[in-house]
Amino acid sequence: MSSDAMGRRIELEPDCEPAFEYRQITIRKEKWVTDEFELLEFLGRGKFGEVKRCKEKSSGRFLAAKFVSIVKEQEKKDVYNEIEIMKSLQHPRLIQLYDVYENPSKKQICLILELINGGELFERVIDENFILTERLCELYTSQICEGLNFMHKMNILHLDLKPENILCLSKDGHRIKIIDFGLARRFNPTQTLKVLFGTPEFVAPEVVSYDKVGYGTDLWSVGVICYVLLSGLSPFMGDNDGETYNNITKAEFDFDDESFDDISDEAKDFINKLLVKDLSKRMTASQCLDHPWLKKSIAPTPEPLAKEKIINTKNLRRFVIRRRWQKAVNALLALKRLGLNF
Known part of the structure; x- marks a missing residue:
C-alpha cells in the first residue's frame, strides 16, 4: 500500500491469479x-x-x-x-x-x-503523466527484493540486475517482474564462483576485480537501481567503462546532489547498507524487506503523506535516454554478430 502526491492510498493489486x-x-x-x-x-x-x-x-x-x-x-x-x-x-x-x-x-x-505488457519500469515512471514519489520507489524496490529473496532461497543468483530487466506487469498497476535469466547461475555458498560479465554501472566491485561473487552481488545492483530511481543520477558512472569500473572499485558515492534534498534518511540508509564494498557486509534480500524504509510500504498511510514531495524525473529522463542509445548500439552489434549487416 502507498499513496500518491495527494495522499490518496495506492493499493498494490494482489497476485490473485498466476500468469498460468x-x-x-x-x-x-x-x-x-x-x-x-x-x-x-x-x-x-x-x-x-x-x-x-x-x-x-x-x-x-x-x-x-x-x-x-x-x-x-x-x-x-x-x-x-x-x-x-x-x-x-x-x-x-x-x-x-x-x-x-x-x-x-x-x-x-x-x-x-509470460507476456508482460507494462514496459520497462524506468520508461513508465518518466512518462509526463506519471507522478513519481518516494513511496512508489519503496513499492518497486520492495518487489525487486521479494523476487531476489525467492531466487536466493533457491540458491540462484541473477547477476544482471539493471533497469531494463525490471518490467511493469501492466500499464496501469504497480506490480513489477524481474526478467532475463540468461546470466543467472546456481550458487553453492561452500564453493567459489567468479564471473566476468554484467552491465557497467550496475556490476558489483567483486565482479570488476574478478573475485568471488555471492548473494550480495545482486544486492549491490539493487542499491544502484534504487539510487538512480530516487535521483536520476548514476552513482559510479564515469566518462568510459574503465573509469566507471574504477569508481565501482572505490565504492565511494554521496547524496550531496539537490536531487536527494527531499529523500528520507531511511532511503539513504537503505542504499548505504547495500553499496558496501565488502559483499559479506551488505544487507541480504530478507534484511532489505525488514528495513524500516521498505516496512513503510505496508504500513497504514498516515496523514502527513498528503504533503509527500513529488520526485523530479528530469535527471531520470536523461538517464533513460542515454540507456536507450546504449541499447540501440548493442542491438546493432548483436545483429552484426548474427551476420546481419545494414
Whole structure:
C-alpha cells in the first residue's frame, strides 16, 4: 500500500491469479513453435535474438516468443542453463516460462514466456503523466527484493540486475517482474564462483576485480537501481567503462546532489547498507524487506503523506535516454554478430 502526491492510498493489486498454471517444462524437439503458436508482432531485440508476441492456437492465450540463435555449442549450453534455472523460479515477481522448442536444423531455440505488457519500469515512471514519489520507489524496490529473496532461497543468483530487466506487469498497476535469466547461475555458498560479465554501472566491485561473487552481488545492483530511481543520477558512472569500473572499485558515492534534498534518511540508509564494498557486509534480500524504509510500504498511510514531495524525473529522463542509445548500439552489434549487416 502507498499513496500518491495527494495522499490518496495506492493499493498494490494482489497476485490473485498466476500468469498460468504450473507446468512441467521439457524441451520440445518433435515440433516447432509455429505448429502450436501463431506468431504476431515484433516486440524487441537483444544480444540473444528477438522477441515476438504470440498466440497459443489451442487456448487463445497470448504469450511472448523469445528466439535464440545457436551458432556455437557454448551458446546452446547457456540457453539450456537459462531454461533449467527458469524452471525453478515459480514466483509472482519473476517472469514465468511456459514452453520451449528447439529446431536443430534452424539452429534456434524458442522460449515461450509470460507476456508482460507494462514496459520497462524506468520508461513508465518518466512518462509526463506519471507522478513519481518516494513511496512508489519503496513499492518497486520492495518487489525487486521479494523476487531476489525467492531466487536466493533457491540458491540462484541473477547477476544482471539493471533497469531494463525490471518490467511493469501492466500499464496501469504497480506490480513489477524481474526478467532475463540468461546470466543467472546456481550458487553453492561452500564453493567459489567468479564471473566476468554484467552491465557497467550496475556490476558489483567483486565482479570488476574478478573475485568471488555471492548473494550480495545482486544486492549491490539493487542499491544502484534504487539510487538512480530516487535521483536520476548514476552513482559510479564515469566518462568510459574503465573509469566507471574504477569508481565501482572505490565504492565511494554521496547524496550531496539537490536531487536527494527531499529523500528520507531511511532511503539513504537503505542504499548505504547495500553499496558496501565488502559483499559479506551488505544487507541480504530478507534484511532489505525488514528495513524500516521498505516496512513503510505496508504500513497504514498516515496523514502527513498528503504533503509527500513529488520526485523530479528530469535527471531520470536523461538517464533513460542515454540507456536507450546504449541499447540501440548493442542491438546493432548483436545483429552484426548474427551476420546481419545494414
